[in-house]
Amino acid sequence: MSVRVSSRSGQLQAAPANGGDRPVIEVSGLAKRYGEVEAVRGIDLAVRAGETFGFLGPNGAGKTTTIKILCTLANATSGTATVAGYDTATQRDAVRRNIGLVFQDTTLDGYLTAEQNLRFHAELYGVPKDAVQPRMRQVLDMVGLWDRKDSLVAAFSGGMQRRLEIARGLLHAPHVLFLDEPTVGLDPQTRSSIWAYINELKGREDITIFLTTHYMDEAEHCDRIAIIDHGKIVAIDTPEALKASIGKDRVQIHTADDEAAIAALTGTFGIEAAVHEGAVTFSVDSGEQFVPRLFAELGVPIRSVSVSRPSLDDVFMSYTGKTIRDAEASGTDAMRQMARLRGRR
Amino acid sequence: MVTDTLTPTAESAIVESIRVAVPRRGLRHDLRAVSVVWRRELIRFRTDRLRAVTALVQPVLFLFILGTGLGSLAGRGMPPGLDFKTFIYPGVLAMSVLFTAIFSAGSIVWDREFGFLREILVAPVSRASIVIGKCLGGATIATFQGIIFLALAGFAHVPYSPVLLVTLVGELLLLSFTLTAFGVMLAARITQFQAFMAVTQMLVMPLFFLSGALYPLSGLPSWLTVLTRIDPLTYVVGPMRDAVFSHLNIAPVEQHLLAPGLDWAGWPVPQWLSLGIVAAMGLTMMAIAIAQFRKTE
Numbered sequence: 001m002s003v004r005v006s007s008r009s010g011q012l013q014a015a016p017a018n019g020g021d022r023p024v025i026e027v028s029g030l031a032k033r034y035g036e037v038e039a040v041r042g043i044d045l046a047v048r049a050g051e052t053f054g055f056l057g058p059n060g061a062g063k064t065t066t067i068k069i070l071c072t073l074a075n076a077t078s079g080t081a082t083v084a085g086y087d088t089a090t091q092r093d094a095v096r097r098n099i100g101l102v103f104q105d106t107t108l109d110g111y112l113t114a115e116q117n118l119r120f121h122a123e124l125y126g127v128p129k130d131a132v133q134p135r136m137r138q139v140l141d142m143v144g145l146w147d148r149k150d151s152l153v154a155a156f157s158g159g160m161q162r163r164l165e166i167a168r169g170l171l172h173a174p175h176v177l178f179l180d181e182p183t184v185g186l187d188p189q190t191r192s193s194i195w196a197y198i199n200e201l202k203g204r205e206d207i208t209i210f211l212t213t214h215y216m217d218e219a220e221h222c223d224r225i226a227i228i229d230h231g232k233i234v235a236i237d238t239p240e241a242l243k244a245s246i247g248k249d250r251v252q253i254h255t256a257d258d259e260a261a262i263a264a265l266t267g268t269f270g271i272e273a274a275v276h277e278g279a280v281t282f283s284v285d286s287g288e289q290f291v292p293r294l295f296a297e298l299g300v301p302i303r304s305v306s307v308s309r310p311s312l313d314d315v316f317m318s319y320t321g322k323t324i325r326d327a328e329a330s331g332t333d334a335m336r337q338m339a340r341l342r343g344r345r
Numbered sequence: 346m347v348t349d350t351l352t353p354t355a356e357s358a359i360v361e362s363i364r365v366a367v368p369r370r371g372l373r374h375d376l377r378a379v380s381v382v383w384r385r386e387l388i389r390f391r392t393d394r395l396r397a398v399t400a401l402v403q404p405v406l407f408l409f410i411l412g413t414g415l416g417s418l419a420g421r422g423m424p425p426g427l428d429f430k431t432f433i434y435p436g437v438l439a440m441s442v443l444f445t446a447i448f449s450a451g452s453i454v455w456d457r458e459f460g461f462l463r464e465i466l467v468a469p470v471s472r473a474s475i476v477i478g479k480c481l482g483g484a485t486i487a488t489f490q491g492i493i494f495l496a497l498a499g500f501a502h503v504p505y506s507p508v509l510l511v512t513l514v515g516e517l518l519l520l521s522f523t524l525t526a527f528g529v530m531l532a533a534r535i536t537q538f539q540a541f542m543a544v545t546q547m548l549v550m551p552l553f554f555l556s557g558a559l560y561p562l563s564g565l566p567s568w569l570t571v572l573t574r575i576d577p578l579t580y581v582v583g584p585m586r587d588a589v590f591s592h593l594n595i596a597p598v599e600q601h602l603l604a605p606g607l608d609w610a611g612w613p614v615p616q617w618l619s620l621g622i623v624a625a626m627g628l629t630m631m632a633i634a635i636a637q638f639r640k641t642e
Contacts (some may be wrong), residue, residue, distance in 0.1 A: 073463070073467060120385060
């Protein structure tokens with residue numbers, strides 16, 4: 001048996017799929033409104049071929065809505081988006097052929113076995129019949145589930161289901177793989193194993209990955225990230241460049257009297273500070289050299305102090321004025337409201 | 346890069362990636378989609394034997410408990426040698442596919458709640474092929490369900506004549522298709538499984554009671570006559586009863602009394618039109634369902 005092999009830009013694919021330097025995902029002025037709620041308020045971005053692009057933001061920031069538009073599951077209220085060179089509104093089928101998807105919530109059929117789920121997918125995507133078996137073997141091997149192919153999916157753990165979904169998303173060899181919160185709800189060990197699969201995948205397949213996350217440490221895996229808050233992109237660059245753009249160290253102190261400490265910081269040192277995650281937090285150029293002065297001159301008893309190099313948390317904070325955990329806490333209501341309006345599709 | 350081994354080893358799988366080009370959509374691709382959606386229904390029916398057993402309970406109750414109990418009373422109106430169970434058998438047979446067909450369509454609501462519908466909706470296939478596959482799948486498993494009940498025909502003194510059995514299975518298939526299409530049309534709009542159950546429970550019993558499954562459709566008060574003519578089930582139960590009666594030895598006068606044939610204000614509705622109405626309803630509802638699945642939020 002020989003596997004039919006076609007190059008990606010072969011005759012079955014229309015020209016735009018991988019033409020030159022054109023971005024694989026191109027979004028301009030994209031907006032989406034659900035009734036009164038503006039989920040996405042005009043975003044622009046371009047993702048290059050082969051890139052791993054992260055969409056970082058708290059729940060309810062508009063990440064999932066953007067992915068739904070890119071995947072043809074929702075219409076934009078205004079603006080345009082192209083994926084693999086095709087318009088997501090007018091060339092849906094072409095977009096669908098070229099993308100793989102792994103959603104936040106499982107979209108497997110628990111009453112079918114792993115293999116039956118993959119075969120269903122292969123048929124729906126019209127994968128050439130003689131390629132189904134070897135390709136299935138390959139993607140299942142990649143996520144370490146080949147020996148479980150005959151088990152019912154309902155018997156799988158959360159981590160195994162997510163791995164199976166990743167395998168299924170890759171079965172038809174898409175140009176772009178969308179991962180919506182690929183590790184949400186998984187334990188830390190499983191999360192890191194999922195990331196190991198994703199990183200391995202980048203080395204093996206010629207693929208662009210677009211993912212959303214609200215975990216800072218996961219954003220570090222991306223080539224570039226966009227920080228999204230309240231439906232708008234507030235920053236977009238490599239994680240290193242974003243951290244470098246902050247430049248300053250973050251200092252957090254626990255004091256006997258936070259109000260007095262904030263007033264003293266402003267009065268004595270001319271530094272803006274605020275309480276985040278229960279500690280007085282501020283940024284200075286050289287944290288280690290600043291700490292002795294702080295103890296000498298603050299005039300408010302300090303119980304503990306920590307100094308950290310800029311992290312993505314700080315980047316997020318400097319662009320949005322809050323930490324992502326603060327944003328999650330205040331965003332929960334808005335998110336629930338959105339979820340109600342959005343319904344499930 | 347051609348892989349020519351039947352089953353590539355794990356090692357070769359790591360070295361090379363098998364390239365797959367997803368073809369442009371065409372009729373063959375859409376037919377594969379119809380077929381796989383249809384096959385999924387069969388797989389689930391096969392693995393869920395409990396469902397087949399529970400779906401059998403209600404028609405069995407109607408035929409043997411209600412049929413025997415009421416038979417002692419209604420039997421007096423029956424010609425000698427004709428069991429009341431034989432009279433209601435065609436209607437109860439129709440009922441045996443009713444729940445299976447509609448609940449099979451209801452699995453769309455279930456799939457939506459559990460996410461699987463999304464996997465289907467992002468696939469590069471026409472919405473029509475998904476809906477058609479679903480309707481054919483539901484029709485097939487409901488017909489299987491009907492065939493299980495058909496095996497009990499002897500207990501209602503219905504003869505196992507091959508011609509009769511083939512006729513009845515054909516009519517069951519048509520009915521099952523239309524009922525599934527009806528269910529799919531509802532499921533396209535209803536997003537919660539409980540709501541779907543409530544709506545179908547509310548509709549299923551009236552459909553059954555108005556179909557003439559339990560009584561002849563002649564000499565009814567005019568309001569009931571009108572209602573029975575609106576019920577799509579009527580247009581299948583009538584031909585099914587005709588088929589059964591044509592295989593029994595009953596005097597024409599009595600047959601005319603018990604199975605008078607459908608009429609619209611005195612105009613007798615021919616059997617082909619009766620079944621044609623059912624098919625047309627099914628196709629219309631399927632078309633509505635397709636249109637609803639084409640909409641994007």
